[in-house]
Amino acid sequence: MRNEKTIRRVTTWIAIAVACLMALLLPSAYYSIAHNYRVGSMETELAMTASTVSQEITRNPELWRYAQVRLEEMISRRTQGGAGGALRIYDEKGDLVAERKGLESSPVLVRTYQLKDSGIAVGMIEIRTSLRPLLINTAIVALIGSALGLMVFLSLRILPLRAIYQAEDSLRKSRDEMEARVAERTAELTSSNQNLLAEIEARKTAEEQLLHDAFHDGLTGLPNRALFMDRLTRPIAIARRRKEYLFAVLFLDLDRFKVVNDSLGHIVGDKLLVALGERLVTCLRPGDTVARLGGDEFVVLLEDMVAAENAVMIAGRIDQELKTPFILAGHEVFASGSIGIALSASSYEKAEQVLRDADTAMYQAKTRGRAQYALFEPGMHAEAMKRLQLESDLRRALERKEFMTYSQPILSVKTNTVIGCEALVRWQHPERGIVFPGDFIQVAEETGLLVAIDRL
Known part of the structure; x- marks a missing residue:
């Protein structure tokens, strides 16, 4: 009984929410579209009328304001197909020169356009149109939306409950049948216990592999972005507690890697990335981390450094290692990389901040030419934002x-x-x-x- 009341209550609230959404969405959408169309029509008519009046001003710069009949004839031609409403032309003193009568019942939408002759303001065009017809039409749409919302409410209130009751009966019958079958096969399951243990062991192995794949790059086997960012949070926290603790992040991007892919193919390009990852590992200490972010981007985390110069030394070691050509599928491939270095600072709170600054420094190094490295400076971030x-x-x-x-x-x-x-x-x-x-x-x-x- 309690479950039925809960289901009925939830279904009722869902039906009310959907019905209210329909009742509000239709008039809101209609008003927004119609209002935007009305504004667009007014602005279009203003622009076209301004063009016509500007031509008249150019022909008669001194006498145009006295040509009321001609101007009213001009603006009356644009009544059909225009935005409608009243349209008035004023001179630079604000005196009325010509007007076109139109509906101006409140509320009123007003748009103006300044007339200029040789860059000097000589008058203004004002168009005013009533929003009352739009509001009336919106009210009609709201009534229609409310009627549709009521229909939706009744549909969602009655039909789902009937389906839920039928499904509940079916589930109850299935549950009873399942309990009977379980009781019959309990003895069989006991004899299959050994097979089940073997399956559990295989599943654990698969889960461990999935966990490894989730935090490692599928191509190089190196840690991926998720694992790298997780490891980076540890030295950031230590550096905030201990001012003397130093760490650094090196952001490496291969120079002209696209040329290798386009000329030798993606298979050779993938082999180059694998070989590069292996060389990077040889340049680091056992406790350091090298990861592949994706594409030809690699990052290195140096923890617990003795001095900041260690990061520069590692960058130089990597650059020197890259000068040795790679032998891939019978091809001798030369590679170089641009390296950005972000040193530890107490201002860092998140791993994304350190990686961002290392990336910014890498871009700065790339602008200096190939096979360069650069230390991050605060001004680089401003340059990147610029x-x-x-x-x-x-x-x-x-x-x-x-x-x-x-x-x-x-x-x-x-x-x-x-x-x-x-x-x-x-x-x-x-x-x-x-x-x-x-x-x-x-x-x-x-x-x-x-x-x-x-x-x-």
């Missing part, structure tokens, strides 16, 4: 079409005549003004946006 902001601005600039192309003539020294022209791109940034290519071309090339810019 680069990220520049990349975001570039993507928005492509969407907003902020790039401009200029043609620079090419003169012949011999004939002193124009023999061609060179296309120059400039970025009209909304806040920084004109941005020259030297400030954004490198980031555009690294992020693949340069191709899209070239197509402009």
